[in-house]
Amino acid sequence: MPISRRDFLLAASAGTCLAATAIPSSANAATPRSRRLRIAHLTDIHLQPELQAARGLATCFAHVQTRPVATSGGVAGDGGDGSPPDLIITGGDTIMDAFEADMARTKLQWELWRKVKADHCGIEMHSVVGNHDVWGWARAKAGTTGDEPLYGKRWVCDEFGRDLPYTSFDRGGWHIVLIDSIFPDEQRYIGRVDEAQWDWLERDLAAIDPATPVILFSHMPILSATPLVVAGPSALGPAGIQVPGKFMHVDGDRFQNLFSRRRNIKACASGHMHLIEQLDYQGVRYLCNGAVSAGWWKGQNRDTDFGYAVVDLFDDGTVERRYVPYGWTAAT
């Protein structure tokens, strides 16, 4: 007897239901993922004496430490506990600007950074270097010669207590790499790494257990669509759309090659664009994590509120991110 279309659909529907009811039993048998580390990613702070920025940053630190958030959707392993982060990673552009600033102005901003941090932050912190943290590369404006002992990245490295602008460490079963994205070119700076840092990165990753999941933090995105949004019509050239190297790493293909060789690299988190984005490509999650200063403290930047990202790292190598506005509004 021929089966009618209606009967066929009912049978197919019933089969689907049977299959659907079968899934949870096998899923239940699997071990749920467990959160191993919670990071508060505070990027693009642009701390300055103006615009009540110090009070804004203190408010942000207080929010991070006392207003815990749960990951979205009650992720297994989170337990809905909404616990505070294990550590803070600042994502670069810590101070408003040292790139074009003279020594006195740069000193003032770093002193303010040290004070707000000492007074309001009790959580372990690691920091990425941003373009605005580099002192005096715009020599004419900054009044620098290039011979100053603190010129370029030396000053920010001293502030961060490191010899080099890049570093790595292990926490919660994850390997965390802080990349230095900022290199000079005739356009002032460009997003990439140099050969010395690349050699270091290859050696650093080769030294860890290949089963250890890795997350990279860089100031400029390694891969992102946000530069197309920001560049707008100016990105259109005779050959099509061009992404300016001042927005995003120009050596992304080199990173893609690395990621294809090392499948334990699970995520890349960045700042710089003051926009929020999640992009999944070939097993790597790319997160652009807004800005503490939003539109440089004067208001939102497009749709990005004053905020920070809570990045949860799980034992199965997965990563979840939630952007958290901390309740700041622009000073009037």
Ligand SMILES: [Fe+2]
């Ligand atoms: Fe910035």
